[in-house]
Amino acid sequence: MTRITARPLTREAFAEFGDVIDMGGDNHYPINGGKAERYHDLATAEAAGPNARVLISMVRGTPYELPLKLTMVERHPFGSQAFIPLSPRPFLVVVCHDGKEGPGEPHAFITAPGQGINYPRNLWHGVLTPLGEAQDFLIVDRGGDGSNLEEFHFSHAYEIHLP
Numbered sequence: 099m100t101r102i103t104a105r106p107l108t109r110e111a112f113a114e115f116g117d118v119i120d121m122g123g124d125n126h127y128p129i130n131g132g133k134a135e136r137y138h139d140l141a142t143a144e145a146a147g148p149n150a151r152v153l154i155s156m157v158r159g160t161p162y163e164l165p166l167k168l169t170m171v172e173r174h175p176f177g178s179q180a181f182i183p184l185s186p187r188p189f190l191v192v193v194c195h196d197g198k199e200g201p202g203e204p205h206a207f208i209t210a211p212g213q214g215i216n217y218p219r220n221l222w223h224g225v226l227t228p229l230g231e232a233q234d235f236l237i238v239d240r241g242g243d244g245s246n247l248e249e250f251h252f253s254h255a256y257e258i259h260l261p
């Protein structure tokens with residue numbers, strides 16, 4: 099089984115895949131007379147295809163054991179998908195670039211507590227992977243007609259470890 103070690107999630111390291119949703123970026127400014135600070139334009143929600151609309155949902159994810167045995171990744175051809183944790187716990191993010199015959203080698207990241215991510219439309223990714231205990235998330239993704247889920251099953255499993 100091919101071993102993969104997760105890296106800490108940073109804007110720079112994740113930039114070739116998608117967006118990091120946290121308050122670490124430079125694009126922020128005061129609103130409401132200075133009573134609030136807006137961290138602006140962290141990601142773009144994409145919704146395409148018939149009757150497409152952007153959805154806001156919530157999910158309670160159950161934790162996965164480590165090392166993670168990854169056999170499948172998925173993608174959403176009609177829209178982006180963001181996961182924003184509602185509790186300050188790290189979770190595992192797995193993504194792949196697209197290759198000639200499907201996804202390439204997986205890349206794994208461990209989020210800092212509170213960090214979220216946005217997968218752009220068509221980005222291969224592992225399913226939501228909380229660690230250690232159940233965790234609640236906000237999801238921002240695409241609703242509408244047509245199938246918005248494509249799965250790819252690897253011919254061999256990957257074993258994903260924390261640093």
Ligand SMILES: NC(=O)N[C@@H](O)C(=O)O
Nearest residue numbers: 172179223224225226237
């Ligand atoms: N299906 C769903 O809402 N979640 C998956 O797409 C996932 O990425 O976990």
Ligand code: NI
Nearest residue numbers: 172174179225
């Ligand atoms: Ni997904």
